[in-house]
Amino acid sequence: MCTEWQGWRAGTHSCELGHEAVGLVVDAANSTRLRTGDRVIVMPHAGCGTCPACEAGEHIHCIEQRDLLVETGSTSGIGTYADYLLKPDYLLHKVPDDIETDHAAMAVCALGPSFTAMERMGVKAGETLLVSGCGAVGLGAVVNGRTIGARVIALELHPYRAELARKLGAELVLDPRAEDILQQVQALTGGYGADAGIETSNNPSAPPVVLELIRARGRLSFVTWSGELPVKRITGKGVEIYGCWHWNHDRFGDAMMQRLRDARPLLDALMTHRFSMADVAKAFALQETGSCGKVLLYPAGVPEHRNQHNSQPEDVQ
Structure with a gap:
């Protein structure tokens, strides 16, 4: 389903x-x-x-x-x-x-969209992967990330899904509404931000927030249909952006x-x-x-x- x-x-x-x-x-x-x-x-x-x-x-x-x-x-x-x-x-x-x-x-739909996102972004073992939203697709991203050996940080509000993300191997699950969310992610990543990210929440306010959590010259995939991105921040950070729907x-x-x-x-x-x-x-x-x-x-x-x-x-x- x-x-x-x-x-x-x-x-x-x-x-x-x-x-x-x-x-x-x-x-x-x-x-x-x-x-x-x-x-x-x-x-x-x-x-x-x-x-x-x-x-x-x-x-x-x-x-x-x-x-x-x-x-x-x-x-x-x-x-x-x-x-x-x-x-x-x-x-x-x-x-x-x-x-x-x-x-x-x-x-x-559980593994497929994030499988494609990770393939296109070239996510490797040891890299930090940020997963925004822990519905079924986001939880699948946690599974994909942990299975290849990536370090996973997730963003989720719902208590059940946050706990399930932890059980699936997310190192930390953060509240995306936190005023210090950028500082939290930077503290976990040597001050730079996540190497790659996957936005799955479909929350219109999420894309610009997730963009800021990715390091300069990082990669960001969208498996979602809502929200807008500030072009000047994409250019300024040199972030690679991918739109991912399903797997090949x-x-x-x-x-x-x-x-x-x-x-x-x-x-x-x-x-x-x-x-x-x-x-x-x-x-x-x-x-x-x-x-x-x-x-x-x-x-x-x-x-x-x-x-x-x-x-x-x-x-x-």
């Missing part, structure tokens, strides 16, 4: 909920890439597959998205909160046998699968709640409280070995 709960809160109606999933191919049609029975990660949207963006594997940035309902004559089938889904084969990534389905599900499975498929393997204990802690599809309203209500990490839905009910709901973040061993 991702941001669909916001539509639930607003009272809007949709028969096509969801954009991330893992499932089994039940009809491979004429595909030469996949076979019936393959377990696959579902990439969001429906890029055309032939434009320059798609040919580079950047399907999320395609400006000529396909209308699968028109093409197939179906009245439904493009939402992932469902038993069945229509998808072009080039937007499905096969899951290796040694990776659990639940872990594979984290390759979409054509180019980084093997690397992402390895990230899932390496991050297994952290992923188990990141996935805090599981619901049957029939209980989706309860899942939405939980997400609205903010007291959760990543939430999973199961069309046929929560598997018995996964039928545990956590009310508090658990220690990661």
Whole structure:
């Protein structure tokens, strides 16, 4: 589950909920890439597959998205909160046998955006990574950062998410409203600021604050849609700015699968709640409280070995 709960809160109606999933191919049609029975990660949207963006594997940035309902004559089938889904084969990534389905599900919106941000920024072990906002995407950034050995400083207000960020390995979780936030980050980074940052909070006031927390000639990625930046500060500090939406499975498929393997204990802690599809309203209500990490839905009910709901973040061993 991702941001669909916001539509639930607003009272809007949709028969096509969801954009991330893992499932089994039940009809491979004429595909030469996949076979019936393959377990696959579902990439969001429906890029055309032939434009320059798609040919580079950047399907999320395609400006000529396909209308699968028109093409197939179906009245439904493009939402992932469902038993069945229509998808072009080039937007499905096969899951290796040694990776659990639940872990594979984290390759979409949990790890994907910050994976791309860190790849583009070239974040390395030992560098300091600032993560602004600890919703599911921000918590995924903490997981990505810690898995490669980066030092992570997080900004978050919500007590549950702040505690979960700590359990996932954030060295410190700071209040972004603090008047001395710049001084706090500088004190933690030898007086210079973080080497790289990822803004995920979607708070319109966050971008200029996060920019100031990055060192001169640092790097900053936005996995968000709100706010503005002062150009003179970007130029003055020489900061590199990246807009990151999703990950390129054509180019980084093997690397992402390895990230899932390496991050297994952290992923188990990141996935805090599981619901049957029939209980989706309860899942939405939980997400609205903010007291959760990543939430999973199961069309046929929560598997018995996964039928545990956590009310508090658990220690990661």
